[in-house]
Amino acid sequence: MFDTVIQQAFNALQLGSYYSLIALGYCLVYGVLLLINFAHGDIFMVGAYIAFFAATYIMGQHALIPPNSPIMVKLVFAGFFALIITAAVSFAIKKKPVAAGQKNYSYPAILGGIFITITAAIYYWGQGMKLESGADKILVFAVTMPLTMILTSVVGVFIERVAYKPLRLKGANRLYVVITALMMGIILEYGNLSLLGTSRLSFPTLLPRIVFDVAGAKVSITKLSAIAASFLMFALLQWIVTRTKLGMAMRAVSYDKFAVPLMGIPLDAVIVFTFFLGSSMAGLAGMLYAMNFPVLDPFMGALVGWKAFVAAVVGGIGDIRGAFVGGFLLAFLEVIVAAVFSSELRDLISFTILLGILTWKPTGLFGKPKTTKI
Numbered sequence: 001m002f003d004t005v006i007q008q009a010f011n012a013l014q015l016g017s018y019y020s021l022i023a024l025g026y027c028l029v030y031g032v033l034l035l036i037n038f039a040h041g042d043i044f045m046v047g048a049y050i051a052f053f054a055a056t057y058i059m060g061q062h063a064l065i066p067p068n069s070p071i072m073v074k075l076v077f078a079g080f081f082a083l084i085i086t087a088a089v090s091f092a093i094k095k096k097p098v099a100a101g102q103k104n105y106s107y108p109a110i111l112g113g114i115f116i117t118i119t120a121a122i123y124y125w126g127q128g129m130k131l132e133s134g135a136d137k138i139l140v141f142a143v144t145m146p147l148t149m150i151l152t153s154v155v156g157v158f159i160e161r162v163a164y165k166p167l168r169l170k171g172a173n174r175l176y177v178v179i180t181a182l183m184m185g186i187i188l189e190y191g192n193l194s195l196l197g198t199s200r201l202s203f204p205t206l207l208p209r210i211v212f213d214v215a216g217a218k219v220s221i222t223k224l225s226a227i228a229a230s231f232l233m234f235a236l237l238q239w240i241v242t243r244t245k246l247g248m249a250m251r252a253v254s255y256d257k258f259a260v261p262l263m264g265i266p267l268d269a270v271i272v273f274t275f276f277l278g279s280s281m282a283g284l285a286g287m288l289y290a291m292n293f294p295v296l297d298p299f300m301g302a303l304v305g306w307k308a309f310v311a312a313v314v315g316g317i318g319d320i321r322g323a324f325v326g327g328f329l330l331a332f333l334e335v336i337v338a339a340v341f342s343s344e345l346r347d348l349i350s351f352t353i354l355l356g357i358l359t360w361k362p363t364g365l366f367g368k369p370k371t372t373k374i
Contacts, residue, residue, distance in 0.1 A: 007218065010227075012331045013331070016332065021288075022305060027319065032271065038309075040308075043188070045297075047149075048289060050148050050155075059140060141207055156279025164180065207291065226291075253265070329354075
């Protein structure tokens, strides 16, 4: 009996990790812009697909150049690709002012690191790893995870620039922005369907099949990685928001986005960083979800995204702690209902309980009532 309880607790922690990571993205965007980005669930789906293609490229199943190419061809290709990325990063980064007579070594170091990293990644793409040992799998996992987060963030920022920014500059009503977000989600779903077809993709195994025995419960390393990643990302996000200048700027924008530019804070840069951060968490959630449920579907983000949104609302949307706790609360309710009653009643009973919580506390568990001056 005790081992069953422990097993269900780990199942709930695993499910709550996905909900919490996605809910944190909802929370970030809403907290800064008061925008409910309904396309966020589909960005989670995009993250899972990006992780699939990144991992299979690194493993050589879809090599950019033939694996049997001469080593010089691979290195020239890698160097050329890395130079393009480095030039783009150099163009994007503005020169940091330094004191007279003092040299700034930070940007050359960053650019050198990017160059070396991408060169190594491209080499592995061309080489194709065979995943013959656990160390190979961990290496592919370690490369795929940051790559997925970065590329998914680029997709999120692109959506913000193309779909939301024009409406924001025109001062459009919030209703139009919400409708645009819903449309962006549909575009992502059916765009994926048009490009890749209806066949479902099978996600590769990126971590060794190691199972731990915890008080009689069986816990795989993929399950533990999902739980650990969610707690680490929550701690990182708390640190960024409360301890860094960017976090301070995000909080300032959430108070008054019209006054912030007058104080010298670049509003556009803060918004881009917010979407970058939120989308990276959705991408990480998509990759971890695909590792545990390895069948990819263009509509896999719809239901998970809606549940994460409900979790963020119940926790108190706009509050990071609320979004994090709300995700785990929803997961524990779902697991308990499925274990005690039936899996068919899982959503019905758990959402009824959440509705009761909102009736008791409409602002969510950690939310605070706000007044609007007219």
